[in-house]
Amino acid sequence: MASQETNIDNFIVKLFEIEAIKFGTFKLKSGIESPVYFDLRVIVSFPDVMNQVAALMWEAIERSGCKFKSICGVPYTALPIATCICVQNNYPMLIRRKEAKDYGTRRMIEGRYDDGDICLIVEDVVTSGSSVRETAQSLQAEKVKVTDAIVLLDREQGGKTALEREGIKLYSVITLSQVLSTLQRMNKLDSDIVDRTIQFIQDNRFDGPAADSKASNGSSIQKVMSHKERAVKCCHPLVRSLYSIMNDKETNLCMSVDFTSSEDLLQLVDKVGPHVCLVKTHIDMLEDFTTDVTQQLQRLAHKHNFLIFEDRKFGDIGKTVHTQYQGGMYKISSWAHITNAHPVPGPGIVSALAEVGKPLGRGCLMVAEMSSSGNLATGEYTKAAVKMAETNKDFVIGFISQSRLSADPDLVHMTPGIKIQMGGDSLGQQYVTPKMAITERGADVIIVGRGITGVSDPVGAAKEYKQAGYSAYLNTLNH
Numbered sequence: 001m002a003s004q005e006t007n008i009d010n011f012i013v014k015l016f017e018i019e020a021i022k023f024g025t026f027k028l029k030s031g032i033e034s035p036v037y038f039d040l041r042v043i044v045s046f047p048d049v050m051n052q053v054a055a056l057m058w059e060a061i062e063r064s065g066c067k068f069k070s071i072c073g074v075p076y077t078a079l080p081i082a083t084c085i086c087v088q089n090n091y092p093m094l095i096r097r098k099e100a101k102d103y104g105t106r107r108m109i110e111g112r113y114d115d116g117d118i119c120l121i122v123e124d125v126v127t128s129g130s131s132v133r134e135t136a137q138s139l140q141a142e143k144v145k146v147t148d149a150i151v152l153l154d155r156e157q158g159g160k161t162a163l164e165r166e167g168i169k170l171y172s173v174i175t176l177s178q179v180l181s182t183l184q185r186m187n188k189l190d191s192d193i194v195d196r197t198i199q200f201i202q203d204n205r206f207d208g209p210a211a212d213s214k215a216s217n218g219s220s221i222q223k224v225m226s227h228k229e230r231a232v233k234c235c236h237p238l239v240r241s242l243y244s245i246m247n248d249k250e251t252n253l254c255m256s257v258d259f260t261s262s263e264d265l266l267q268l269v270d271k272v273g274p275h276v277c278l279v280k281t282h283i284d285m286l287e288d289f290t291t292d293v294t295q296q297l298q299r300l301a302h303k304h305n306f307l308i309f310e311d312r313k314f315g316d317i318g319k320t321v322h323t324q325y326q327g328g329m330y331k332i333s334s335w336a337h338i339t340n341a342h343p344v345p346g347p348g349i350v351s352a353l354a355e356v357g358k359p360l361g362r363g364c365l366m367v368a369e370m371s372s373s374g375n376l377a378t379g380e381y382t383k384a385a386v387k388m389a390e391t392n393k394d395f396v397i398g399f400i401s402q403s404r405l406s407a408d409p410d411l412v413h414m415t416p417g418i419k420i421q422m423g424g425d426s427l428g429q430q431y432v433t434p435k436m437a438i439t440e441r442g443a444d445v446i447i448v449g450r451g452i453t454g455v456s457d458p459v460g461a462a463k464e465y466k467q468a469g470y471s472a473y474l475n476t477l478n479h
């Protein structure tokens with residue numbers, strides 16, 4: 001059976017082959033010249049592609065966990081897509097007119113609905129989000145609520161953030177970064193076209209800084225608090241230490257040092273230590289682990305003033321994680337200031353880890369969202385992770401996330417999947433730039449692995465990430 005990733009790869013190639021995705025020079029409605037163009041109108045001529053689009057969009061809808069009574073496609077390209085989804089899954093559909101009729105009911109929304117019904121919007125491509133917004137406004141004018149929208153392709157030019165600010169959560173089946181990385185991997189695109197397209201997207205965004213955005217719980221983030229303020233005002237002593245380090249060293253960079261040799265790990269940490277606020281380990285990757293490694297790591301943390309984060313991603317029942325955190329070969333709680341946990345087993349995981357970590361002043365991050373393509377940490381699952389964090393702030397200090405999930409300044413948002421160049425790897429990792437993670441997605445800390453460890457000059461790269469991350473943070477303060 002083909003994996004979901006292979007399915008998506010094949011689907012992207014198919015869209016390219018039928019010229020629903022084109023590269024070249026295209027004049028957009030706005031007059032801007034774009035190196036990429038999506039013409040999803042052609043898919044109506046390919047019933048197999050229509051079926052696949054409807055199936056992939058339905059899978060994404062189910063994964064999101066969003067609740068709705070009816071479905072409305074944004075006219076015109078998404079109308080047949082919405083029709084297929086509704087017919088295949090037995091959901092009622094609503095149609096939005098673009099112009100009111102000048103006879104009869106003059107209604108802008110056709111179909112049966114009641115006040116307060118929730119309608120899911122379906123769209124083919126999102127750029128700024130304006131077409132989804134217009135459709136939402138027409139529905140809302142008829143007292144139909146809109147809380148979620150699903151798009152086949154997100155061009156990643158800020159539509160998602162802009163819609164979320166207005167209370168509409170946007171889910172996508174594929175993103176432009178995924179299209180670029182798949183086509184490049186399949187030798188369908190040259191790297192200069194990929195680079196030109198990435199540059200175009202970065203230069204033509206429609207959203208503002210995270211400071212104006214809304215958190216998923218609906219509350220506005222009033223003002224971005226500086227690291228200096230958070231070093232004093234945050235409740236958890238570990239969070240205050242982290243912000244104090246970030247303020248003193250002028251860095252929001254966490255290096256992920258995913259090595260198999262202790263010597264390589266310690267040597268690099270000694271060199272890069274001055275530029276980071278955190279060092280993240282996967283200690284079980286080491287082939288030659290001894291307790292000396294964690295002792296040396298602690299010595300380096302002291303020497304260069306950074307905290308240690310063991311990316312253990314605990315995910316079992318309370319009793320098991322209690323023993324794993326405290327004991328075993330690695331004795332994680334004895335040396336790692338921070339660790340993390342999946343919310344999947346339920347709140348018992350937090351209580352168990354807290355029993356071990358709280359007396360030692362340790363902190364835990366909930367893995368609320370992931371960077372890998374097709375991951376399942378979305379929708380209701382993410383919301384449950386946020387709730388677990390917000391109700392356990394004496395031990396849970398924040399999230400591993402891809403977006404700003406809580407307006408509470410006590411909770412730190414750390415974002416992995418960061419590279420200077422957007423794109424991905426061949427195993428599903430997806431990258432955004434430091435600037436995008438901080439200014440648009442609201443990250444407090446950026447986590448960089450191979451962007452530093454996989455290049456010939458890791459110290460130079462660390463300095464570059466430090467500078468990009470910190471200037472993006474300063475930018476959020478100025479807005």
Ligand SMILES: O=c1ccn([C@@H]2O[C@H](COP(=O)(O)O)[C@@H](O)[C@H]2O)c(=O)[nH]1
Pocket residue numbers: 256258282311369370371372400416417418429447448449450451
């Ligand atoms: O959603 C997640 C959660 C954790 N990670 C971890 O971060 C680093 C990223 O490494 P790169 O080399 O920068 O891709 C790695 O240790 C992952 O296990 C993540 O990438 N995404």
